[in-house]
């Protein structure tokens with residue numbers, strides 16, 4: 542059994558054997574290896590159709606009826622080794638179902654899925670050695686055991702040798718402050734402590750791929766920061782991270798790529814900055830003025846289409862403009878033509894606005910209802 546992470550695969554190491562992968566899941570692009578690949582991934586749940594109440598339950602016993610619910614609908618994914626990808630969407634969009642199929646917990650209804658050359662649900666044990674999963678709302682620690690014993694059990698399960706195990710514990714202690722938690726039973730841990738211990742448990746065996754499902758849910762800011770910087774470190778070391786979260790700051794701090802799904806379908810797959818640039822066209826430039834102004838009409842007249850707001854103190858000015866019709870340079874010149882400035886800054890568009898637009902269906906509408914994605918890598 543491997544005791545620590547194998548070297549990253551190089552082109553020549555890639556296993557294209559049809560018997561293992563069924564399709565070229567380890568395709569190479571940009572000199573890197575595709576670690577996660579799904580083609581036409583679909584999951585349909587069968588739900589019992591029964592009327593409420595005892596009568597409905599009895600009728601269902603006699604005459605069983607079911608309806609089908611498509612939770613994940615023909616999703617194509619291609620994630621390279623070492624990428625950090627945010628997988629987001631509204632409640633019930635199909636995020637967890639996708640992650641469960643990628644981690645082998647659920648069997649897809651249709652489509653193909655390969656993770657590190659394996660079909661996850663067919664090679665569960667081998668897959669478990671290569672992936673780590675953290676579900677923020679559920680623990681994988683043994684509830685009544687001290688954290689140390691849970692980790693010992695996982696050490697045995699993964700066949701990690703003692704010296705490597707010790708190194709891992711020291712690392713988790715330095716970045717996650719794990720040491721104090723080792724003697725405590727999982728049931729006595731606070732949510733933040735539990736999350737830190739869960740991260741250690743999921744990452745003990747140095748998985749190549751880590752699925753994080755709401756890893757910062759319910760945590761206070763300082764623990765969130767700790768978790769995020771730990772995940773960033775993992776990514777910088779080459780671990781592939783797929784992050785499912787409703788916390789958009791997690792995304793901004795960890796991921797460069799964002800995949801958005803809605804009602805089981807992929808609606809966007811691309812670079813985080815690009816989606817902001819394309820879909821959040823409004824920018825705001827804020828200025829601190831040398832002298833107070835009585836009004837901003839002259840500045841507004843120089844900037845057609847922009848919204849100009851002057852604070853009541855006359856010293857703070859904000860110009861909100863569409864970056865497709867006006868440039869920051871034009872805005873700056875218009876302001877400088879009327880007044881001296883002491884300081885200025887440009888507000889970056891928040892990812893919140895992008896995702897809100899997607900949820901509201903605007904992003905799809907802007908693209909004629911088509912999936913907006915960068916070429917699959």
Ligand SMILES: Nc1ncnc2c1ncn2[C@@H]1O[C@H](COP(=O)(O)OP(=O)(O)OP(=O)(O)O)[C@@H](O)[C@H]1O
Nearest residue numbers: 586588610612630631632633634635636637638639
């Ligand atoms: N085991 C199941 N049986 C039946 N339906 C299910 C099952 N698991 C999920 N679903 C349904 O599939 C859809 C997608 O659920 P999923 O948990 O993947 O969404 P999600 O995007 O992770 O949502 P959330 O953000 O709320 O966790 C939902 O409508 C859900 O009710």
